[in-house]
Amino acid sequence: MKFYSTQMKSPTVGLGQAVMNGLAPDGGLYMPFRIPRLPNGFFKKANSMSFQDIAFEVSKNFFIPDLPKSILVNIVQEAFNFSIPLVELDKQLYVLELFHGPTCAFKDFAARFMARILGFFAEKLQQEITIIVATSGDTGSAVAHGFLNVKGIKVVILYPSGKVSSLQEKQLTSMGENITALEVRGTFDDCQKLAKQAFVDGELKEKMTLASANSINIARLLPQSFYYVYLSAQLSMKGVPIAVSVPSGNFGNLTAGIIAKRMGAPIAKFIASTNSNDVVPRYLKTGTFQPKPSVSTISNAMDVGNPSNFSRMLELYENDVRKMRDDIHGVSFSDVATREALLSVFKKYQYTMDTHGAVAYLGLVDFMKKFKGYAGVFLETAHPSKFFEEVEKVIGVPVSIPDRLKEYLDREKQAILLSNDFSEFKSFLLKL
Numbered sequence: 517m518k519f520y521s522t523q524m525k526s527p528t529v530g531l532g533q534a535v536m537n538g539l540a541p542d543g544g545l546y547m548p549f550r551i552p553r554l555p556n557g558f559f560k561k562a563n564s565m566s567f568q569d570i571a572f573e574v575s576k577n578f579f580i581p582d583l584p585k586s587i588l589v590n591i592v593q594e595a596f597n598f599s600i601p602l603v604e605l606d607k608q609l610y611v612l613e614l615f616h617g618p619t620c621a622f623k624d625f626a627a628r629f630m631a632r633i634l635g636f637f638a639e640k641l642q643q644e645i646t647i648i649v650a651t652s653g654d655t656g657s658a659v660a661h662g663f664l665n666v667k668g669i670k671v672v673i674l675y676p677s678g679k680v681s682s683l684q685e686k687q688l689t690s691m692g693e694n695i696t697a698l699e700v701r702g703t704f705d706d707c708q709k710l711a712k713q714a715f716v717d718g719e720l721k722e723k724m725t726l727a728s729a730n731s732i733n734i735a736r737l738l739p740q741s742f743y744y745v746y747l748s749a750q751l752s753m754k755g756v757p758i759a760v761s762v763p764s765g766n767f768g769n770l771t772a773g774i775i776a777k778r779m780g781a782p783i784a785k786f787i788a789s790t791n792s793n794d795v796v797p798r799y800l801k802t803g804t805f806q807p808k809p810s811v812s813t814i815s816n817a818m819d820v821g822n823p824s825n826f827s828r829m830l831e832l833y834e835n836d837v838r839k840m841r842d843d844i845h846g847v848s849f850s851d852v853a854t855r856e857a858l859l860s861v862f863k864k865y866q867y868t869m870d871t872h873g874a875v876a877y878l879g880l881v882d883f884m885k886k887f888k889g890y891a892g893v894f895l896e897t898a899h900p901s902k903f904f905e906e907v908e909k910v911i912g913v914p915v916s917i918p919d920r921l922k923e924y925l926d927r928e929k930q931a932i933l934l935s936n937d938f939s940e941f942k943s944f945l946l947k948l
């Protein structure tokens with residue numbers, strides 16, 4: 517499969533180059549040349565297939581022969597070694613739990629898959645690759661966890677000192693092995709600036725192979741389409757149209773859903789559910805896309821004012837807002853509404869959502885009130901204990917922390933303290 521840039525000013529590339537580049541040289545995002553249809557009859561047998569088998573069937577069309585078949589089989593088996601329950605809350609109302617991976621966030625799907633793909637290319641090119649990730653919290657731990665012990669890869673995490681939660685810091689700094697955490701005296705923006713400077717530094721470019729693990733990488737986007745195929749395979753037997761509500765920030769998750777639909781997944785409607793960072797619901801309403809500075813909310817992983825995957829959405833709908841409206845219902849919610857939803861779902865179903873899943877739940881309910889006859893699914897993207905301060909305050913009961921998170925609390929922090937000065941970071945990289 518070849519990949520092109522949404523800016524159309526860079527050469528098309530193969531999978532390896534697209535994954536290594538992350539962003540295309542012209543600043544565009546890579547898109548697959550063609551979205552392959554799943555074979556006729558696929559959905560008849562798919563409801564008895566495991567998630568890993570579905571992931572293989574979907575990904576082979578994009579990744580073979582750039583990746584040999586046996587390698588792809590292994591990658592899928594290793595990356596997705598956790599459960600993905602589809603829980604029925606009420607008649608025609610479901611939640612797909614995407615937080616059963618090692619860091620309890622749905623970003624595990626993308627990070628674990630991409631890590632192994634990059635590992636394959638590192639080995640093939642006989643090159644040691646250094647991944648640089650600047651993080652304000654959760655992305656760093658999913659990426660670091662994904663790359664833990666992947667041969668040929670070193671990971672350097674930059675995080676702002678004193679600005680991540682204590683649990684997050686433990687997750688970032690206690691990994692060891694091929695992961696190094698740098699505690700930067702500065703802000704998240706300083707961390708991002710250091711990472712960007714490293715990618716354009718001539719001497720570093722000459723002496724080492726640097727790659728980025730940021731969210732626009734095509735190898736992080738595509739694995740998110742697998743669970744849309746999986747959930748629609750589970751529900752397609754019901755014979756009613758399916759609506760899926762996606763709690764959205766950078767819109768990678770929703771874009772992957774649209775790609776799944778184009779492959780043939782029988783999903784009738786998506787709901788783009790946002791917090792008050794509502795530029796996409798606004799676009800769907802008015803036809804004008806107007807990025808704005810992000811505002812802080814209790815679903816902070818979705819506090820994005822200029823979603824980076826929007827250019828991919830435009831590409832998929834040929835810049836036509838009417839076409840996008842046919843598939844996507846957009847709606848945004850305040851923190852007040854989000855808290856009310858957390859409490860009412862806890863009372864009604866004894867089910868504890870996290871703040872991001874709660875936004876998706878609200879979007880689904882809004883849609884199902886207006887349009888009848890759908891089976892509705894909302895995506896739960898984080899375990900509620902990751903945001904326990906807020907959740908406990910609202911529902912009034914302690915949220916239990918899964919053992920795999922608790923385990924970190926007893927581990928030892930190992931981080932190198934750095935200033936936000938580039939020369940210090942650079943000499944660290946050269947000695948790595």
Ligand SMILES: *Cc1c(COP(=O)(O)O)cnc(C)c1O
Pocket residue numbers: 621622623654763764765766767768769770817818872897898
């Ligand atoms: C990243 C994240 C989101 C938003 O996903 P996008 O693909 O950026 O739209 C939603 N929920 C949680 C918990 C996240 O970490």
